Amino acid sequence: xxxxxxxCKTYGPESGGYVALRDIDVAIADGEFFCLLGPSGCGKSTLxxxxxxxxxxxxxxxxxxxxxxxxxxxxxxxxxxxxxxxxLPWLTVEENMRFALRVRRIPKTSWPDVIDKYxxxxxxxxxxxxxxxxxxxxxxxxxxxxxxLAVEPKVLLMDEPFAALDALTRRRMHATLLDIWQNTxxxxxxxTHDIGEALILADTIAVMSVGPESKIMQLFRLDLPRPRDLxxxxxxxxxxxxxxxxxxxxDRSEARIA
Amino acid sequence: MASxxxxxxxxxxxxxxxMRMASIWRRHRSLGLTIMSLILGFAxxxxxxxxxxxxxxxxxxxxxxxxxxxxxxxxxxLHDVLISLSRVFVGFITGxxxxxxxxxxxxxxxxxxxxxxxxxxxxxxxxxTAMIPIAVIWFGIGEMSKYFLIFWxxxxxxxxxxxxxxxxxxxxxxxxxxxxxxxxxEIFAYIVVPSAVPYIVTGMRVAMASAFMSIIPAEILxxxxxxxxxxxxxxxxxxxxxxFVALLTISVLGFLCxxxxxxxxxxxxxxxxxxx
Numbered sequence: 001x002x003x004x005x006x007x008c009k010t011y012g013p014e015s016g017g018y019v020a021l022r023d024i025d026v027a028i029a030d031g032e033f034f035c036l037l038g039p040s041g042c043g044k045s046t047l048x049x050x051x052x053x054x055x056x057x058x059x060x061x062x063x064x065x066x067x068x069x070x071x072x073x074x075x076x077x078x079x080x081x082x083x084x085x086x087x088l089p090w091l092t093v094e095e096n097m098r099f100a101l102r103v104r105r106i107p108k109t110s111w112p113d114v115i116d117k118y119x120x121x122x123x124x125x126x127x128x129x130x131x132x133x134x135x136x137x138x139x140x141x142x143x144x145x146x147x148x149l150a151v152e153p154k155v156l157l158m159d160e161p162f163a164a165l166d167a168l169t170r171r172r173m174h175a176t177l178l179d180i181w182q183n184t185x186x187x188x189x190x191x192t193h194d195i196g197e198a199l200i201l202a203d204t205i206a207v208m209s210v211g212p213e214s215k216i217m218q219l220f221r222l223d224l225p226r227p228r229d230l231x232x233x234x235x236x237x238x239x240x241x242x243x244x245x246x247x248x249x250x251d252r253s254e255a256r257i258a
Numbered sequence: 259m260a261s262x263x264x265x266x267x268x269x270x271x272x273x274x275x276x277m278r279m280a281s282i283w284r285r286h287r288s289l290g291l292t293i294m295s296l297i298l299g300f301a302x303x304x305x306x307x308x309x310x311x312x313x314x315x316x317x318x319x320x321x322x323x324x325x326x327x328x329x330x331x332x333x334x335x336l337h338d339v340l341i342s343l344s345r346v347f348v349g350f351i352t353g354x355x356x357x358x359x360x361x362x363x364x365x366x367x368x369x370x371x372x373x374x375x376x377x378x379x380x381x382x383x384x385x386x387t388a389m390i391p392i393a394v395i396w397f398g399i400g401e402m403s404k405y406f407l408i409f410w411x412x413x414x415x416x417x418x419x420x421x422x423x424x425x426x427x428x429x430x431x432x433x434x435x436x437x438x439x440x441x442x443x444e445i446f447a448y449i450v451v452p453s454a455v456p457y458i459v460t461g462m463r464v465a466m467a468s469a470f471m472s473i474i475p476a477e478i479l480x481x482x483x484x485x486x487x488x489x490x491x492x493x494x495x496x497x498x499x500x501x502f503v504a505l506l507t508i509s510v511l512g513f514l515c516x517x518x519x520x521x522x523x524x525x526x527x528x529x530x531x532x533x534x
Contacts, residue, residue, distance in 0.1 A: 084534035085428030
């Protein structure tokens with residue numbers, strides 16, 4: 001269970017600083033696929049960074065399995081949009097995997113099996129000797145997934161992981177990710193600004209308001225089987241509800257610019 | 259039918275010949291242009307020194323080469339070249355190593371960096387040439403003063419580049435490694451230092467060029483050997499052809515050293531310069 005209670009995040013001085021997040025309460029169950037959805041600048045990445053332990057909450061508590069989150073933990077693996085900078089470009093696909101296993105202190109004897117297993121799972125086994133720069137964007141993201149899974153975290157924290165991919169590749173990545181999620185039972189916290197993406201993937205969608213003082217406006221539970229079709233009537237109804245919720249938010253953020 | 263066959267045969271031979279020439283040109287275009295550029299340069303130089311300038315002030319290339327051959331054969335040039343090169347290398351290698359070691363530390367410890375940075379910012383405007391007078395007093399005109407001056411020039415270029423490389427290590431790469439379970443030391447050794455390599459390599463090429471520019475004034479003002487000394491000595495004796503031999507040697511030497519550095523980098527560090 002990943003739990004945030006009463007979390008606020010302020011940048012700058014304690015009073016008069018920029019309040020990014022205000023009174024965030026979330027509880028994410030083990031094995032849940034949880035989407036944080038909101039327009040740009042709503043603090044969803046900040047929230048994810050607090051869950052990862054990269055940034056502390058200014059107020060409130062963040063716990064994982066009842067232990068306070070202090071710094072990056074091995075049970076919560078962050079997954080980045082820019083695979084090129086998250087991976088090690090000077091190492092081959094296989095060497096990137098080995099790097100993860102080395103720093104995780106996994107016994108060397110099990111490396112070949114672990115590497116084979118996860119590279120096969122993301123369909124990269126035949127590209128193990130290539131460098132990341134020789135792969136396509138989708139393949140680089142699959143390598144990032146394989147590397148994350150190899151160290152067997154309990155939670156995957158994903159920050160708009162597929163936003164930079166073309167639409168077709170993104171659809172395939174959704175299928176791959178759902179496959180892996182269903183086979184491994186990991187908890188996934190997935191940040192996105194794409195309503196369709198959230199509807200296809202999530203058990204729970206938390207819709208966030210625009211900052212400053214972003215909060216979670218509403219939770220949508222989706223109890224539909226996967227693979228899902230966006231033409232499905234219930235999904236369309238939910239999409240309309242989310243859009244109605246977000247439209248004034250976007251107006252508000254644009255009004256502030258003017 | 260037969261006549262058309264005869265007519266087309268020479269035409270096709272010509273076109274085959276043209277195609278072959280075109281393909282040779284495509285493959286060796288840059289080499290061809292380089293050779294042409296050098297030929298044009300030498301021809302222009304020859305014309306200028308024959309018809310425009312006095313051949314005493316600008317000795318024509320033919321005379322420069324005629325002067326160079328005995329200097330090459332007697333080993334005189336080689337002797338000076340080796341002395342200058344050894345000075346460049348000692349200063350360059352020690353300066354690079356010291357700067358890389360300090361640079362990665364300063365790049366990681368921001369308080370220390372902010373404390374030391376103002377001093378660096380002031381000192382790096384003191385070119386090696388500006389340091390010659392004090393270097394002569396500190397170290398005399400022996401090898402040590404030249405090592406020091408090349409070290410000085412190399413050190414600040416390499417330091418600034420190394421710090422920049424360390425600071426620009428993508429935050430995502432460090433955080434991903436942190437999640438995987440890497441310790442601070444592992445992040446430093448496996449992530450930060452390799453990420454800085456492209457900046458360090460660029461710094462080495464700039465510093466190498468700077469070292470070649472610094473060694474000459476150092477040897478002109480404070481040496482009794484080396485290419486700079488050959489320049490100075492020939493100038494006092496008004497031997498312009500020998501001056502030109504020395505100038506030509508410096509150009510070729512600098513060029514060859516840069517190519518050698520690039521080759522070494524390509525052979526050893528290519529994977530660290532791959533795009534992300």
